[in-house]
Amino acid sequence: MRLVLTGGGTGGHIYPALAIGREAAEKQPGTELLYIGTSKGLESRIVPSQGIPFESVEISGFRRSMSMQNVRTVVRFLQAFRRSKELLRRYKPDIVVGTGGYVCGPVVFAASRLGIPTLIHEQNVVPGLTNKFLSRYASAVAVSFADSLPHFARVGNAKHAGNPVASMVAKADKKKGFASLGLAPGTPFVLAVGGSRGAKAVNEAIMEMLPGFAGLGEVHLVFVTGERYYEEAQTRLAGLPAELSKRVRALSYVHNMPEVLAAASLIVSRAGASSLAEITSLGVPSVLIPSPNVTNNHQQPNAESLASAGAAVMILEKDLNGESLLASVSSIMRDPARRERMAAASRGLGMPEAAETIYEQMLQAIRASKRRR
CATH class of the missing domain: 3.40.50.2000 (Glycogen Phosphorylase B;)
Known part of the structure; x- marks a missing residue:
C-alpha cells in the first residue's frame, strides 16, 4: 500500500x-x-x-x-x-x-x-x-x-x-507503570495531569486540594505539573507535612504515560480526544476538566460523552477549585464499588x-x- x-x-x-x-x-x-x-x-x-x-x-x-x-x-x-x-x-x-x-x-x-x-x-x-x-x-x-x-x-x-x-496503548503494562513511579504493585493512586504542557487552573486546584487529600488514607497522588510549572510546584510541595509528602509525587512530564495510566486508580485530566481514547482503552475512571481555551469548546462535549455513560465526573473550569476537586476525588476513591462501575463503563467505551x-x-x-x- x-x-x-x-x-x-x-x-x-x-x-x-x-x-x-x-x-x-x-x-x-x-x-x-x-x-x-x-x-x-x-x-x-x-x-x-x-x-x-x-x-x-x-x-x-x-x-x-x-x-x-x-x-x-x-x-x-x-x-x-x-x-x-x-x-x-x-x-x-x-x-x-x-x-x-x-x-x-x-x-x-x-x-x-x-x-x-x-x-x-x-x-x-x-x-x-x-x-x-x-x-x-x-x-x-x-x-x-x-x-x-x-x-x-x-x-x-x-x-x-x-x-x-x-x-497503541491497549496493551500497556501496569507493572512497569508502578515500577517507574517507585510504587508497590497495587498501590492506589490518583494521576493528576493538565496536559503535556500543564494547566495553571488544574494545577492550582490540585494544590488547594492537598490538605484535604491527607484524609484519604493510603491513597497516593502523582501530580504531573508540566515543565513550565514544575519548579513552582516543587517549592509549594516542600511545605507539606511529612506524612502527606510521602504520598505526593510531582513530575514535570511522564514519558511512559500509557503504563502509568494503566496502573492508576483514577485520573484527573483535561478532555482532549487522544487522552480520552487512552483512558477508555485502559478502562480508567476519570474526573474530567475540559479546557475552555480550545476551538469551539470541543473538550466539553467530549467530557459530557464519558460522564453521561458513567465513566467520568465532569467539572467545568468555572466551577473548579480545591473543594470541588477534592469532593469528586474523595467520593470516587472512598467507594471501590463506584470506582469499579466507572472503570467498567470506561472500558465499555474503549475501542x-x-x-x-x-x-x-x-x-x-x-x-x-x-x-x-
Whole structure:
C-alpha cells in the first residue's frame, strides 16, 4: 500500500495519523508512507523523528470575523491545493487519510479532485470546520465518538471506529507503570495531569486540594505539573507535612504515560480526544476538566460523552477549585464499588481495535474506487 497521511497543528491530530500508518505497515509489510503537513506545525518535528518521509504545504485557518487575513488564507489554500496535487501526482497513493487540522483541507480536497480515495478521521464529538468541509468530498469518515455520527449523516461510509491512539496503548503494562513511579504493585493512586504542557487552573486546584487529600488514607497522588510549572510546584510541595509528602509525587512530564495510566486508580485530566481514547482503552475512571481555551469548546462535549455513560465526573473550569476537586476525588476513591462501575463503563467505551477498524475502512474505500474505474 502507498499511503499519504495528513493532519497537523497538535498532537491530537498527528498521533492518530501515525497510529493509522503503523497499523497499515503492520498489516501490509512493505507499505510506503508519506506525511504531508506544514513546516511550522508540530508534525514537522514529530513525523521525521519516526522515520517517515515528510513534505510540507503552507496553510492557515480562517478567522471567524471579516478580515484581510481571510483573503490571504484563500490565496494560501489555492497555493497549497496546487502543491498538494503535485505531490500526489508524483507519489501516486492508493489512499489519502486526513486526521484534522487546517493542512488536511488542501491535501484531502486535492486527492478527491484527482480521484484518489480519501478517509478522514474526526477525534472530537463536535467536528472541526476542516473535517465538516471535507466530509462532502471524502470516500469514508471514521469518528471517535458515536455522538459524532449525526454530524456526518449525509456521508455514505461513516463509521464509529474509535480513536486509533487507543490501539497503541491497549496493551500497556501496569507493572512497569508502578515500577517507574517507585510504587508497590497495587498501590492506589490518583494521576493528576493538565496536559503535556500543564494547566495553571488544574494545577492550582490540585494544590488547594492537598490538605484535604491527607484524609484519604493510603491513597497516593502523582501530580504531573508540566515543565513550565514544575519548579513552582516543587517549592509549594516542600511545605507539606511529612506524612502527606510521602504520598505526593510531582513530575514535570511522564514519558511512559500509557503504563502509568494503566496502573492508576483514577485520573484527573483535561478532555482532549487522544487522552480520552487512552483512558477508555485502559478502562480508567476519570474526573474530567475540559479546557475552555480550545476551538469551539470541543473538550466539553467530549467530557459530557464519558460522564453521561458513567465513566467520568465532569467539572467545568468555572466551577473548579480545591473543594470541588477534592469532593469528586474523595467520593470516587472512598467507594471501590463506584470506582469499579466507572472503570467498567470506561472500558465499555474503549475501542482498542480502532486502528484495525479504520484500516478495514480504508481497504473498502480503495476497493470501491477500483470498481468505479
